[in-house]
Amino acid sequence: MTQDAIAADRSSVATGDVLYSIRDLSVEYGTRAGEVAAVDRVSLDIRKGEILGLVGESGCGKSTLGKAMMRMISPPGRITQGELWFAGEDLMTVSEAQMREIRGARLGMVFQDPMTSLNPLSKIVDHLTETITTHEPSVSEAAARDRAEQLIGRLGLRVERIDDYPHQFSGGMRQRIMIALALALRADLVIADEPTTALDVIVEAQFLDLLRELRAEFDLTIIMITHNIGVVAEVADRVAVMYAGRMAELGSVDEVFLDTKHPYGQGLLRAVPNIELDGSDLYQMEGAPPNLLHTPSGCPFHPRCPHVMPICSEREPAFAEVTPGHRASCWLFQEHDGEGER
Amino acid sequence: MHPLLLSVLIFGVPAAIALGWVFLRGGGALRRYIATRVALTLPMVFVLVSVVFLVLRVMPGDVASATLGPKANAEVRQNIEETLGLDDPLVVQYARFLGQVATFDLGDSFVGARRPVVDELGERLPATLELVLPAAGVAIALGLVLGASAAGHRRRLRDYAVRMFGVVVYSMPVFWLGMLAKGVFSIWLGWTPVAGRIDVLANATLERTTNLLVVDSILSGNWEALRSALHHMVLPVLTLGVSISGLFARLVRINVIETLQQDYVAAARARGLRERTVVGAYAVRNAMIPVVTVIGLQVAILLAGTVLTEAVFNWPGMGLYLVERIKVRDFQAVQSAVAMFALLVAAIGLAVDVVYGVLDPRVEY
Ligand SMILES: Nc1ncnc2c1ncn2[C@@H]1O[C@H](COP(=O)(O)OP(=O)(O)O)[C@@H](O)[C@H]1O
Ligand SMILES: [Mg+2]
Numbered sequence: 001m002t003q004d005a006i007a008a009d010r011s012s013v014a015t016g017d018v019l020y021s022i023r024d025l026s027v028e029y030g031t032r033a034g035e036v037a038a039v040d041r042v043s044l045d046i047r048k049g050e051i052l053g054l055v056g057e058s059g060c061g062k063s064t065l066g067k068a069m070m071r072m073i074s075p076p077g078r079i080t081q082g083e084l085w086f087a088g089e090d091l092m093t094v095s096e097a098q099m100r101e102i103r104g105a106r107l108g109m110v111f112q113d114p115m116t117s118l119n120p121l122s123k124i125v126d127h128l129t130e131t132i133t134t135h136e137p138s139v140s141e142a143a144a145r146d147r148a149e150q151l152i153g154r155l156g157l158r159v160e161r162i163d164d165y166p167h168q169f170s171g172g173m174r175q176r177i178m179i180a181l182a183l184a185l186r187a188d189l190v191i192a193d194e195p196t197t198a199l200d201v202i203v204e205a206q207f208l209d210l211l212r213e214l215r216a217e218f219d220l221t222i223i224m225i226t227h228n229i230g231v232v233a234e235v236a237d238r239v240a241v242m243y244a245g246r247m248a249e250l251g252s253v254d255e256v257f258l259d260t261k262h263p264y265g266q267g268l269l270r271a272v273p274n275i276e277l278d279g280s281d282l283y284q285m286e287g288a289p290p291n292l293l294h295t296p297s298g299c300p301f302h303p304r305c306p307h308v309m310p311i312c313s314e315r316e317p318a319f320a321e322v323t324p325g326h327r328a329s330c331w332l333f334q335e336h337d338g339e340g341e342r
Numbered sequence: 343m344h345p346l347l348l349s350v351l352i353f354g355v356p357a358a359i360a361l362g363w364v365f366l367r368g369g370g371a372l373r374r375y376i377a378t379r380v381a382l383t384l385p386m387v388f389v390l391v392s393v394v395f396l397v398l399r400v401m402p403g404d405v406a407s408a409t410l411g412p413k414a415n416a417e418v419r420q421n422i423e424e425t426l427g428l429d430d431p432l433v434v435q436y437a438r439f440l441g442q443v444a445t446f447d448l449g450d451s452f453v454g455a456r457r458p459v460v461d462e463l464g465e466r467l468p469a470t471l472e473l474v475l476p477a478a479g480v481a482i483a484l485g486l487v488l489g490a491s492a493a494g495h496r497r498r499l500r501d502y503a504v505r506m507f508g509v510v511v512y513s514m515p516v517f518w519l520g521m522l523a524k525g526v527f528s529i530w531l532g533w534t535p536v537a538g539r540i541d542v543l544a545n546a547t548l549e550r551t552t553n554l555l556v557v558d559s560i561l562s563g564n565w566e567a568l569r570s571a572l573h574h575m576v577l578p579v580l581t582l583g584v585s586i587s588g589l590f591a592r593l594v595r596i597n598v599i600e601t602l603q604q605d606y607v608a609a610a611r612a613r614g615l616r617e618r619t620v621v622g623a624y625a626v627r628n629a630m631i632p633v634v635t636v637i638g639l640q641v642a643i644l645l646a647g648t649v650l651t652e653a654v655f656n657w658p659g660m661g662l663y664l665v666e667r668i669k670v671r672d673f674q675a676v677q678s679a680v681a682m683f684a685l686l687v688a689a690i691g692l693a694v695d696v697v698y699g700v701l702d703p704r705v706e707y
Contacts, residue, residue: 070612104614111612116605120704121627131613165703181613 019221020046020189025082027068036292038064040245051215051222053232056242057289062225066191070109071099105135108182112194114174118166124177125162131184151180172203183218193225208235229268233257241265244290244300247319251326261328264301311336345553346464349471352552357693364696372699379695383688390684391443391677395436398673405452405671426452439677448678453670459678467682468553469539470659473578474648480583481590489594490626496599504591511588516647520581520654527577534577537656544570578655582647593636597629631702638694641687
């Protein structure tokens with residue numbers, strides 16, 4: 001896709017500045033049974049300064065998409081096609097060495113399980129200084145330590161504890177440390193993969209508050225991957241709903257939650273009794289998520305869809321705008337006189 | 343100073359300093375743990391020595407028939423047993439032996455010139471140390487490099503080569519490996535000596551203080567003796583080292599592979615750390631914890647390997663000493679040597695525990 005086409009695409013999808021732009025991205029895992037299409041031709045723009053919630057059932061490809069954005073897919077997985085535009089650069093074309101400079105410095109990642117994401121043999125301070133000096137070799141150990149202390153203080157941990165080991169902290173504290181690591185070099189974009197799933201509800205709420213504060217203070221853009229609708233409702237500006245490795249719906253939180261288009265999204269919401277309240281419940285929907293070894297033909301949701309039409313199993317709907325900025329890939333909102341858009 | 347005491351000190355003092363440093367640095371729990379471990383060493387050695395004392399007495403055969411042959415004159419026999427105190431009741435013999443151990447006077451050996459056992463051990467222990475320590479170094483270096491590089495190149499040629507090496511070396515008895523090495527390098531190619539620790543001539547000129555030949559020849563500036571000693575060491579050390587490295591490489595490989603799949607490794611990569619740092623500082627260091635544990639549990643196997651290596655290369659260390667003296671039922675020598683081995687095992691066990699505690703900040707004692 002050319003720069004012009006992307007620019008055109010941007011103007012139609014996004015209103016704000018786009019920081020990261022995913023174009024037609026596919027990721028497959030080679031397994032003994034065949035290729036698993038974990039991410040299937042996904043296009044998505046992340047706007048500067050927003051918190052984008054990425055939701056979907058477990059196994060629909062959210063983590064894979066997040067890792068692909070860092071170009072951290074390792075065998076048996078591989079990116080089979082697509083472009084990853086970050087601040088004007090296609091990450092698919094940069095060298096691994098350049099990619100390493102971007103990782104941790106401009107793109108940060110926070111993982112699901114804070115108990116296992118820190119090296120058990122290293123002090124907190126070493127995690128931080130090591131990250132700083134890797135990216136800024138001219139910074140002295142002492143200066144790096146100063147910066148580490150400031151960060152730790154800013155994230156609400158006692159500075160003396162910087163010399164402690166990971167096992168001496170609670171899950172919520174460790175997740176703050178993970179954020180501190182992502183902020184050590186002032187990353188522009190943080191991809192948080194289920195960062196609160198392992199936390200209890202009160203700690204989760206504190207953590208989400210902190211995230212919102214930091215967004216303003218550090219000019220952060222955040223992708224919040226979660227299967228928890230409540231979390232998204234609480235912090236996100238926009239929501240992207242994934243199903244079977246593809247984009248199902250995208251729009252502002254209000255659009256997606258109050259005027260849900262895609263039947264899958266509707267099913268998700270119905271399964272959450274009160275989205276304002278507790279989000280710790282897992283939702284449950286009729287039918288099982290599809291096996292990505294054999295994604296259903298046409299719209300992948302058609303076997304579970306209450307509004308299924310003949311065309312749904314034959315043709316795949318486009319991920320098209322329903323109203324400006326609100327997209328859904330569903331035939332209910334698209335002309336289908338036998339001619340799909342894709 | 344006595345060579346036995348010297349060689350114990352040479353390794354004991356640094357170990358004690360390290361232990362003391364860990365002791366002082368550590369918190370109350372760690373201190374209590376180390377103190378308990380040290381205190382437990384003595385009862386452990388006591389139990390082992392007692393068991394060996396008993397087993398030797400129950401074992402068929404005795405020193406008189408072993409040295410004089412089965413048809414020996416009964417009177418001569420009687421005489422020997424009286425001289426050696428073997429006609430005393432078991433309890434008396436046992437008490438006497440414990441008294442000897444407690445005063446570090448291990449009595450005189452039963453055979454030959456009846457030299458003090460302490461003197462004999464003073465020659466044998468340094469020989470064993472000079473074999474085991476470099477061999478352990480070879481095994482650790484080889485195991486680490488091979489294991490880590492196989493893990494980093496999983497399912498590639500290098501990985502298969504290392505795994506093959508590990509299986510072959512691990513399953514091949516060390517005496518077999520030793521005879522093979524000796525056949526090829528000593529007999530066929532003639533590169534290395536066939537047996538012993540040093541040439542006769544070099545030995546005659548060497549001034550002995552510690553009986554560690556490398557140390558002694560450096561201390562006295564005798565370079566010919568040093569060359570000869572190193573020349574004799576190469577093959578036994580490599581044999582034992584390579585033999586142990588098979589297990590070590592396999593252990594390192596499997597544990598590095600496992601740690602490479604941990605979240606903190608992915609998180610480190612996501613922070614842009616170099617692959618060298620990720621594998622070295624994260625994966626290998628974490629993998630060392632289970633490796634050290636298993637090595638600690640395998641110390642007995644390592645010592646068995648030492649005994650066999652000494653036998654193959656006619657290396658006059660503790661292992662060969664044990665083999666020689668069991669044959670002639672020299673109880674005094676055998677039970678003393680075993681006491682020495684017991685101390686060695688206890689010391690290694692303690693060292694492993696301390697290393698483990700230093701490696702892993704999560705260890706709660
Ligand atoms: N390393 C892997 N090897 C093979 N299949 C994988 C691997 N990782 C993920 N997958 C498959 O890819 C699909 C998407 O997984 P993932 O991205 O983890 O989903 P999510 O994060 O939404 O739960 C799943 O069907 C999963 O089974
Ligand atoms: Mg996931």
